[in-house]
Amino acid sequence: MESLEALVAHIQGLSGSPEEVAHLHSLLKQADGDSLRSHAAALVPFLTHLSPEAHSLGYLYLLEACATSGANLGADFLVTVADFLTACSADQIRLAPDKFLNVCRVFKDQVMLLNTPIRGIAPLRAAVRKIQASPEQLTPVHAEYLLLCLLAKQYKAGLSVLEDDIFEVDQPKDLFLYCYYGGMIYIGLKKFPKASELLHNAVTAPMSSLNAIAVEAYKKYILVSLIQNGQVPSFPKYTSATAQRNMKNHAQIYVELSTCYGNGRYTDLETFVESNAAVFQSDNNLGLAKQVLSSMYKRNIQRLTQTYLTLSLEDIARSVQLDTPRDAEMHVLRMIEDGEIHATINQKDGMVSFHEDPEQYKSVEMVEHIDTSIQRLTALSKKLASIDENMACDPAYLLKTGRDNRRFDYDDFDSVPHKYF
Known part of the structure; x- marks a missing residue:
């Protein structure tokens, strides 16, 4: 590998035009790997000669080598990473997304290790926007960011990404974690309808085998559904067969809680929650289970209004x-x-x-609410139509559906009299 001084000189001189950055990228790839990590301790001083904003790609390569080296880089390193995530150029760091994600993960792990998750919220929020190609894209940084919001109990901060409409997902795990952590944030805000929606998405997402995230989401989904609606909806038809067959077996106590709730007797439900408190506590769901218990008063009062x-x-x-x-x-x-x-x-x-x-549904506020909902549904309809059109033209999709569906030849219709053509 060429000297660190020469590499830094290349970074300083080739961070201007897209052509220069592309050439720099090829040089950085050659210097990357164990050779850079072996010089991790020596790389830190060189970062002071670079601008996180102007030299983002080169800065990222050096920073990632430091972060993943396992060396003890000190408390100041967290400040360096936070400044980089906030100031870096989105165009440059998207050339090396895996390295950017590595830096984000190490940063998240370090603030958790120091028990100061709040320090990571603003930098990771900036990182989400930098790595996203569009607000509709779900990235691995979303889950890291939401986890820090949860640990710091900064639930409202999580809304900055949860209020986006997500249509693009690369990795299934990212979706499951996003829905699970997002559901927990809405629970913290007492926004149970939104919590139910996200947890429902985790439970009904396509899966070939059951995963632990979906199971934990299902447990919370049962509790939230009881608090919100007094009952747990059955699995919709599009839920994977794996989930429909096995999910309840892994959440038996919660299914029994739902049955007990449906009987409408507060004392029976109270006894059930108390006798299974250890299970709810081990799942970090005892607080929610107690909210289910107190919601029974509300549910029974609502029943009285119907009579x-x-x-x-x-x-x-x-x-x-x-x-x-x-x-x-x-x-x-x-x-x-x-x-x-x-x-x-x-x-x-x-x-x-x-x-x-x-409510007469004619106030200004209600009209604005309905108008906003219509606009959002119209936009969603257009997006779905676009996705459907793209899928219909996708060679891989056409090959798959062509293989799965029965193909017909003209010979298949030989028995039909020709006079009907």
Whole structure:
């Protein structure tokens, strides 16, 4: 390998035009590998002679060699990596995506090792945008970023990538982790419909064999579904046969919890959760299981609204197994505030009157919400049509479908009288 001084000189001199960067890339490939890693400790001082923004490709090669060498590079190295991820040129680092991902992973591992995940959030958020070819592409950095958001309990930070519509996925594992971590972030934000949607995607994604991520997602999906809807939907038809056959066997306690919940008896459910607390705790799901338990009060009160127009707080407390009418009042008030029921409480006689949904769907806010939903669905429809068109023209897809489907020749129709042609 040529000297480090000469290599750095090449990086400084060949980081301008695309042609120069392409030539530099070939030189860096020749110098890459064990030869660069063996000089890891000596590479760090040379980084000070390079600009993370102007010399991104060369900087990346040296940085990746340092990061993956296993050498103890010190606390300052994390600052160097963070500055690079924030400032680097997207066009240059996309020429060596594997190296960029290696740097991101080492950086994530180091901030976790130091128990300071919050330090990695802003740099990895920048890294997601740098490595993405478009906002619709899912990258391996997405899962690394969401994991740090979870560990740092910075759930809102995760929304910056979760609110994108994803249509392009390279590796199945990236999708499973994205849905699983994303579902957990929405759980942390108490946004259970969005959590259910992402966990559902992990459970129903195509899979030839069961994987641990999907199983853990299914456990949380059951809990979230009970909290949100009071029941767990059956597997849709497009769910893989592997998941439909085996998923429930790996989440038996959760399936039994769902059955117990469906019986509608709070004391039975409470006993079940308490007796299986160790299992829920080992799965890091005990907090969710307790939320399932408390949601039964809400679910039973909602059932009462379907039967009665008015009911006393005392009757509500008795029906849903609450200790006092005061407890019933607090639950009803909270549900009214959250928009889960429509009712008024007469403080004088302790009676609750249940009402129909007052929404007339003609307010400015509702019209804007409907308009936004229509625009999003229209865009999704166009995207699906485009994907369908591309697949229809894909030689590999046509070869596969041609092999799987029965081919017909004119001879197949010999028995049809010619007068019908």
